Amino acid sequence: MRNQDDNILSNIDWKVVAIYIALVVFGWMNIYSAVYDEAAAGVFDLERQHGKQLLWIAIAFVTAIFTLIIDSRFFSSAAYIIYALVLCLLVVVLFTATVTKGATSWISIGSFKLQPSEFAKFATALAFAKYLSAIDVDIRNKHTKALAWTVILVPALLVLLQHDTGSALVFASFVLPFFREGMSGSILIIGLAAVLIFVLSLAINKFIVVGLLLLVLLGYIFFWLTKSKRNFYNIIKPVLVFFACVAFVFSVDFVFENVLEPHQKDRIYVLLGKSDDPQGINYNVNQSKIAIGSGRIIGKGFLEGTQTKYNFVPEQETDFIFCTVGEEWGFMGSVALVGMYLYLLFHLVTMAERQRSKFARIYGYSVASIFFIHFTINIGMVLGLLPVIGIPLPFFSYGGSSLIAFTLLLFVFIRQDAVHNQIL
Numbered sequence: 001m002r003n004q005d006d007n008i009l010s011n012i013d014w015k016v017v018a019i020y021i022a023l024v025v026f027g028w029m030n031i032y033s034a035v036y037d038e039a040a041a042g043v044f045d046l047e048r049q050h051g052k053q054l055l056w057i058a059i060a061f062v063t064a065i066f067t068l069i070i071d072s073r074f075f076s077s078a079a080y081i082i083y084a085l086v087l088c089l090l091v092v093v094l095f096t097a098t099v100t101k102g103a104t105s106w107i108s109i110g111s112f113k114l115q116p117s118e119f120a121k122f123a124t125a126l127a128f129a130k131y132l133s134a135i136d137v138d139i140r141n142k143h144t145k146a147l148a149w150t151v152i153l154v155p156a157l158l159v160l161l162q163h164d165t166g167s168a169l170v171f172a173s174f175v176l177p178f179f180r181e182g183m184s185g186s187i188l189i190i191g192l193a194a195v196l197i198f199v200l201s202l203a204i205n206k207f208i209v210v211g212l213l214l215l216v217l218l219g220y221i222f223f224w225l226t227k228s229k230r231n232f233y234n235i236i237k238p239v240l241v242f243f244a245c246v247a248f249v250f251s252v253d254f255v256f257e258n259v260l261e262p263h264q265k266d267r268i269y270v271l272l273g274k275s276d277d278p279q280g281i282n283y284n285v286n287q288s289k290i291a292i293g294s295g296r297i298i299g300k301g302f303l304e305g306t307q308t309k310y311n312f313v314p315e316q317e318t319d320f321i322f323c324t325v326g327e328e329w330g331f332m333g334s335v336a337l338v339g340m341y342l343y344l345l346f347h348l349v350t351m352a353e354r355q356r357s358k359f360a361r362i363y364g365y366s367v368a369s370i371f372f373i374h375f376t377i378n379i380g381m382v383l384g385l386l387p388v389i390g391i392p393l394p395f396f397s398y399g400g401s402s403l404i405a406f407t408l409l410l411f412v413f414i415r416q417d418a419v420h421n422q423i424l
Contacts, residue, residue: 008068011418013351019344020395020410024060024403026337027396028053030324033303034317049317049398056400060407067411072419075412076359079130083151086123089116090158105162115401117167120155121370122409127151128174129363132181139182148178165264166377166389173373177365197245201252203272209249217242267387284320285384287313292326292334292383299330317398319390322382341375341394351417360416367413371406 032043032050045051075082093107093116106113128151131137137144156171172191179188200209220238256265270282291307294300305327307313313320326334345368352364371394378393380386392402 008415008418012068012414013347013417016344016347016351016410016414019340019347020064020407023340023344023395024057027321027393028057029302030321030328030396031317031398033305033328034308034321034324036303036309052400053398053403056403059400060403063404063407064411067408068415068418070415072415075126075415076130079126083123083127086116086120087155087158089114090120090155090162092116094158094161105159105164105167113401115399117159117162117164118399118401118405119408120159120167121170122405122412124152124155124171124174125363125366125370125409126412128177128366129359132362133357133359139178145183163261165261166391169377169389170370170373170391173369174366176369176372177362180365181362193245194248197248198252198255199272201249202256202268206249206252210246213242213245213249264387264389267389271384271387284314284388285381288320288323288382289384291316291323295327295330295334297331299326299328299333302328304328315390318392319378319388319397320382321393321397322379337396338379341371345372345375348413351413355417355420357416357420360413360420363416364413367409370409 028050031053035049037048043050044054046055089107093105096107105115105117107116128148131148131151132139132144139145139148152171152174156168159171160168175183175188175191197209197213200212217238221235224235256268260268267282270285287307291305291313294307295305300306303309305324307327308316308324313323316324322334322337325337329336348364348368348371352361352368355361355364374391374394377386377389377391378397381388392399394406395403
């Protein structure tokens with residue numbers, strides 16, 4: 001019988017690999033530009049971010065190659081072991097890490113720093129796909145749903161305890177593959193409704209929000225009364241939902257004041273227009289908008305960004321790397337970058353949908369969802385459309401842990417897809 005892993009190179013989806021390499025190279029160019037100093041050493045200077053990133057890129061490429069040549073069944077077989085090891089690292093971080101940028105997310109070994117929360121997304125995607133792809137698992141079963149949510153929420157809570165809200169929020173992306181595998185759409189609707197009510201309760205008077213909810217309830221009751229056959233249960237349920245929503249509206253202040261960090265509350269108030277702090281909490285976003293706007297159509301040119309060169313935008317090589325693209329490569333460069341990400345996301349979903357293996361399909365959707373959340377939030381916060389919560393742009397932002405973790409996420413799926421192509 002022919003080995004499914006033979007001739008692996010001929011079965012790899014090279015379009016995805018090409019997009020990956022393009023993003024990594026373009027990302028490095030913008031990191032180099034963001035920290036450029038004429039007096040510094042060359043591009044291989046390991047004392048500067050661009051030199052360190054080159055080292056991480058080399059390690060990421062080796063990781064990608066190793067992932068492609070390893071047995072495709074390894075990651076499925078070792079999913080729970082990898083998940084358990086990463087959970088142990090997340091626990092270790094809580095007791096050993098020092099505070100960096102407000103979070104305790106890094107394990108330091110000499111000059112080397114590891115951020116387990118980045119690898120937690122990869123490990124959770126493996127364990128989630130492994131569990132839901134088991135033969136005896138039925139997504140409609142409450143016990144199955146509870147265990148699947150446990151797989152997601154345990155690492156999310158451990159990351160949240162590190163005060164890394166951005167990374168913890170990314171775990172919400174697993175709702176999308178959950179939904180694809182048959183979870184009721186009501187969960188997704190409830191989640192979106194909760195976010196909308198939360199935002200409205202902060203933005204406007206709570207009694208106005210309650211009035212809007214009452215209008216929705218009265219509209220439903222009117223519709224119910226027009227029906228010839230009326231089931232009493234169908235009117236009791238929305239009434240109970242209404243009172244639950246009212247209780248949630250008046251609990252928003254408590255959650256807002258006692259759960260969120262002060263800087264997170266300030267950022268939300270700025271986004272909602274309830275406060276303005278151009279030299280403080282809103283400084284990053286304002287400078288980012290100035291940098292992006294100054295690039296106009298074709299940009300100022302590589303290494304010519306004044307906002308970038310004079311460090312007006314904090315974190316311009318990490319979370320705010322997109323503003324360097326906008327300033328130096330302009331609208332055209334920004335559209336090209338966004339287009340590459342959108343193509344990658346669309347192609348990943350297409351790849352996931354064509355998988356015969358349930359594990360590969362669920363894992364593929366998980367990868368696409370994680371990239372989608374990172375891409376949307378990062379670009380949204382740089383443009384001032386979303387609160388600044390600090391998560392990297394995949395393959396683009398500076399950082400070794402994130403680059404290697406994203407590389408693992410992507411290339412494990414490319415390896416799974418190659419097996420599918422081999423079978424065909």
